[in-house]
Amino acid sequence: xxxxxxxxxxxxxxxxxxxxxxxxxxxxxxxxxxxxxxxxxxxxxxxxxxxxxxxxxxxxxxxxxxxxxxxxxxxxxxxxxxxxxxxxxxxxxxxxxxxxxxxxxxxxxxxxxxxxxxxxxxxxxxxxxxxxxxxxxxxxxxxxxxxxxxxxxxxxxxxxxxxxxxxxxxxxxxxxxxxxxxxxxxxxxxxxxxxxxxxxxxxxxxxxxxxxxxxxxxxxxxxxxxxxxxxxxxxxxxxxxxxxxxxxxxxxxxxx
Amino acid sequence: xxxxxxxxxxxxxxxxxxxxxxxxxxxxxxxxxxxxxxxxxxxxxxxxxxxxxxxxxxxxxxxxxxxxxxxxxxxxxxxxxxxxxxxxxxxxxxxxxxxxxxxxxxxxxxxxxxxxxxxxxxxxxxxxxxxxxxxxxxxxxxxxxxxxxxxxxxxxxxxxxxxxxxxxxxxxxxxxxxxxxxxxxxxxxxxxxxxxxxxxxxxxxxxxxxxxxxxxxxxxxxxxxxxxxxxxxxxxxxxxxxxxxxxxxxxxxxxxxxxxxxxxxxxxxxxxxxxxxxxxxxxxxxxxxxxxxxxxxxxxxxxxxxxxxxxxxx
Numbered sequence: 001x002x003x004x005x006x007x008x009x010x011x012x013x014x015x016x017x018x019x020x021x022x023x024x025x026x027x028x029x030x031x032x033x034x035x036x037x038x039x040x041x042x043x044x045x046x047x048x049x050x051x052x053x054x055x056x057x058x059x060x061x062x063x064x065x066x067x068x069x070x071x072x073x074x075x076x077x078x079x080x081x082x083x084x085x086x087x088x089x090x091x092x093x094x095x096x097x098x099x100x101x102x103x104x105x106x107x108x109x110x111x112x113x114x115x116x117x118x119x120x121x122x123x124x125x126x127x128x129x130x131x132x133x134x135x136x137x138x139x140x141x142x143x144x145x146x147x148x149x150x151x152x153x154x155x156x157x158x159x160x161x162x163x164x165x166x167x168x169x170x171x172x173x174x175x176x177x178x179x180x181x182x183x184x185x186x187x188x189x190x191x192x193x194x195x196x197x198x199x200x201x202x203x204x205x206x207x208x209x210x211x212x213x214x215x216x217x218x219x220x221x222x223x224x225x226x227x228x229x230x231x232x233x234x235x236x237x238x239x240x241x242x243x244x245x246x247x248x249x250x251x252x253x254x255x256x
Numbered sequence: 257x258x259x260x261x262x263x264x265x266x267x268x269x270x271x272x273x274x275x276x277x278x279x280x281x282x283x284x285x286x287x288x289x290x291x292x293x294x295x296x297x298x299x300x301x302x303x304x305x306x307x308x309x310x311x312x313x314x315x316x317x318x319x320x321x322x323x324x325x326x327x328x329x330x331x332x333x334x335x336x337x338x339x340x341x342x343x344x345x346x347x348x349x350x351x352x353x354x355x356x357x358x359x360x361x362x363x364x365x366x367x368x369x370x371x372x373x374x375x376x377x378x379x380x381x382x383x384x385x386x387x388x389x390x391x392x393x394x395x396x397x398x399x400x401x402x403x404x405x406x407x408x409x410x411x412x413x414x415x416x417x418x419x420x421x422x423x424x425x426x427x428x429x430x431x432x433x434x435x436x437x438x439x440x441x442x443x444x445x446x447x448x449x450x451x452x453x454x455x456x457x458x459x460x461x462x463x464x465x466x467x468x469x470x471x472x473x474x475x476x477x478x479x480x481x482x483x484x485x486x487x488x489x490x491x492x493x494x495x496x497x498x499x500x501x502x503x504x505x506x507x508x509x510x511x512x513x514x515x516x517x518x519x520x521x522x523x524x525x526x527x528x529x530x531x532x533x534x535x536x537x538x539x540x541x542x543x544x545x546x547x548x549x550x551x552x553x554x555x556x557x558x559x560x561x562x563x564x565x566x567x568x569x570x
Contacts, residue, residue, distance in 0.1 A: 062449055084453075091451025101446035105465050105542050115450040118460060145555045147542065160446075167450060 013076040015040045015171050015202045016061060021070035023056060023226075030056045031067070032226040038171070038204055043197040045213040045234070046206045048223035049249055054206045057223065058175045061204070062093045075170055091119050094164030098176040100156040102148035102163070108135065109144040112163045120167065127166075134162040138192050154185030161192055172196065174205040190216075210253060214238060222246045313513040316504065317520065325500030326521050332417050332485045332496060337478055339421025344428025351433055362429065369426035374419070378490035381419035382412070413495065416488035424481060431473045435466035467540040475533035479526050497521055 016038040023031035030053045038044050046054045059065045061072060063079055063086060072079040074093060080086040102111050112131035116122040122130070135141040138158040140151075148156055157177055164172060174193065178186045190212050197203060197216045207213065213220055213234055220237040222230040224245045230237060241247050302308055316322060350362035369377070380387075439462050447457040486498035494503065501518040505511040 064445060064449065087451045087453055089451075090449055093449075095446075095449040097442060097446065097449075099442055101440075101442035103443060103446070103461055103465075104544070114460065115452070118456060119451045145552055149544070150552075163450070 017073045019071040022068045042218045043203045044219045045217040046221045052223040053226040054223045058206045062090045092170045094169030094172040096174045096177045100160045112166050138162045153181045154188045157189045171202040309513040321500050325497035328495040329497040333482045335417040336420035340424025340428045343425035347429035348432035366426045374423045378419045381415040382491040412493040416491045416493040435470035438469045439465045
């Protein structure tokens with residue numbers, strides 16, 4: 001279950017590793033003894049029915065949700081429980097949310113530059129240059145003076161990706177980045193994600209976009225009821241899923 | 257971009273031109289007329305009524321005692337408000353904290369200070385020296401009181417500001433709490449994910465957005481505080497605007513013009529505060545609306561010609 005299927009990272013230490021991770025929400029057991037690694041440079045797509053624990057899997061990696069027991073390492077370092085160490089680690093882990101969560105009172109440019117200035121202590125001009133460069137890369141540099149509420153959902157999510165990239169993260173976490181978007185805006189966000197994947201960014205994406213999983217992922221992890229049920233290449237997963245739960249899930253998704 | 261005007265509305269075809277007649281509203285005209293007549297009658301009556309004693313009003317409007325009273329009232333207002341805001345923020349954070357001790361302390365504070373009249377609280381502060389005559393012993397910040405003449409004017413001023421401020425803190429706490437709660441959880445989550453500490457997240461992300469909700473009621477509280485200072489006679493502090501006006505009228509037996517003098521000053525200060533509030537509200541409303549500012553429209557106009565400008569909803 002734990003063997004990476006393809007495209008393993010160049011060096012020994014995996015970018016993310018989880019060991020015997022357990023997590024409860026009250027009586028609900030949402031992560032059951034998770035054993036899981038993401039080598040550097042891999043793009044891992046996490047699939048699964050809603051309530052399977054895939055979002056939680058994503059959120060425990062930078063400790064937006066604390067775990068009950070087990071061990072999580074990012075780039076070989078064990079995740080600190082709190083304080084400066086945890087903040088520094090979070091700065092190295094980019095995160096993109098389903099609901100964008102752009103800072104509503106700040107311009108697009110300031111949204112991207114805030115982290116570098118306040119957390120990385122970069123000087124303001126350098127941070128602005130960096131932000132403009134990233135906004136160009138995601139294709140919305142001309143909107144830099146607008147406020148988030150004045151952008152479309154797809155544009156907002158691209159700003160959110162630029163904001164995460166501005167911290168020069170070692171790994172990017174995507175928590176259903178296209179689930180809140182109108183259908184015609186999904187592609188522009190997926191395009192940005194695909195180009196990131198091609199550049200060798202280590203990525204963990206929780207998503208329902210099967211096309212993205214097929215074409216951009218080096219590995220597909222299928223979760224159900226808080227467990228990792230399958231871990232294989234996209235080809236193997238979509239053509240010949242092993243477990244009944246995965247077959248059932250795929251039949252529901254791919255029939256229409 | 258611009259919709260084609262439909263045939264019926266085309267200028268030139270005179271037969272189709274619709275003559276729009278605004279809806280007649282006779283009620284408004286009648287009401288306006290009646291009110292105008294009443295206002296004119298009142299102003300005429302007030303100007304000619306000798307009982308208003310306008311000459312006395314004019315001679316006391318900028319009287320030295322009155323302006324000193326205005327100054328004391330302003331000091332009381334801003335000191336009490338500053339104490340109220342600082343303590344209110346602290347109480348709000350306590351009420352939102354996970355610590356049950358802090359939570360219940362804050363709740364009890366609110367219960368006491370909101371549950372009793374401010375006038376009664378001010379009388380209590382005036383009696384402070386008789387309740388706690390030996391203040392200098394065993395109290396952590398006793399040194400503040402050590403060289404403090406409890407019967408002096410400064411003492412009463414101090415207790416007046418303290419009493420008003422502590423009362424205000426209870427109300428401010430609820431306003432601040434509502435403001436913080438109004439900022440979505442995703443905002444602090446995103447800041448945390450960037451590696452920002454809790455204080456930094458509060459200062460840079462949550463509080464600036466909470467201000468939009470906090471400022472308008474705080475402006476109301478400030479204006480309300482200005483007028484509540486007229487109760488400090490309960491302490492008894494007598495240096496404020498209202499007390500000064502009362503003292504003068506106690507000596508010259510002309511209460512009406514002096515009440516007019518006091519009211520004029522209260523109104524003038526309130527008006528200045530309202531202007532300030534308007535600009536503050538405008539500043540902190542940023543980001544809550546999709547409407548673009550003139551500056552943004554200019555920037556956008558410049559960017560036109562760029563192929564990727566579609567879908568901005570402008």
